[in-house]
Amino acid sequence: MLSIAIQAGGGSRRTGSDKALLPLAGKPLIQHVLMHIDGLGDDILITTNRPQNYTFLGVRLVSDPVPGLGTLNGLHTALNAAHGAHVLVLACDMPFVSRPLLEHMINLAPQADVIVPHQSGEFEPLHAIYKVQTCLPAIEAALAAGEKRLISFFPKVDVLSVKGSDLARLDPRGLSFYNINTLEDLEQAERILSESEMGGQAFRCRGGS
Secondary structure, three states: OEEEEEEOOOEOOOOOOEHHHOEEOOEEHHHHHHHHHOOOOOEEEEEOOOHHHOHHHOOEEEOOOOOOOOHHHHHHHHHHHOOOOEEEEEEOOOOOOOHHHHHHHHHHHHHOOEEEEEEOOEEOOOEEEEEHHHHHHHHHHHHHOOOOOOOOOHHHOOEEEEOHHHHHHHOOOOOOOOOOOOHHHHHHHHHHHHHHHHHHHHHHHHHOO
16 A cells, blocks of 8 residues: 655745645645646645645645654654555655656565655655655654754665666656745746646647647
8 A cells, every 4th residue: 555645844934935835827836746646545645734724635634743853754754644555755846746757666666665766966855655664663763863864764774766767768857856945946837837738739739639
């Protein structure tokens, strides 16, 4: 069984509001993520310390027992609340996640404790799949040691990276990890969506009705 947890941490100093609820093409950012994962998981949850803002989504909402302890603690909350043996964790501000990439990662899930994209020399831990049985105790040990980085527990578990030609094939536009941190990023995302829609219309015109 696969759970999917969308991390919606709350307010953003750089956007001035709850980032997950910023409108993109008339819909909150988080709804774009939900659209991309529709039908992929058996158990969907949103981790947020402002659950009252997300009730309209009709999705299970989970809050940190002690808010404000950072993203590693938020990952612990997600895995601890999940019903599935594996948890696909996604950030709320990545509206262009690639469905083929997600499906590929899900197929790889039985092979390692963590399935995580790796690009430009960096892991993408908020676009990864975690095996609860092994990752949860490793995260708890990291938190007990005072660690805060999301990948601080990776040396203690089996990590399988998705990178190189696989990433290029499954996410040819390279937009899966485009995240919204500023209002300028949001404006750029609007342009990306607009260009995608225009391209789709052109394709339909060339291909006929």
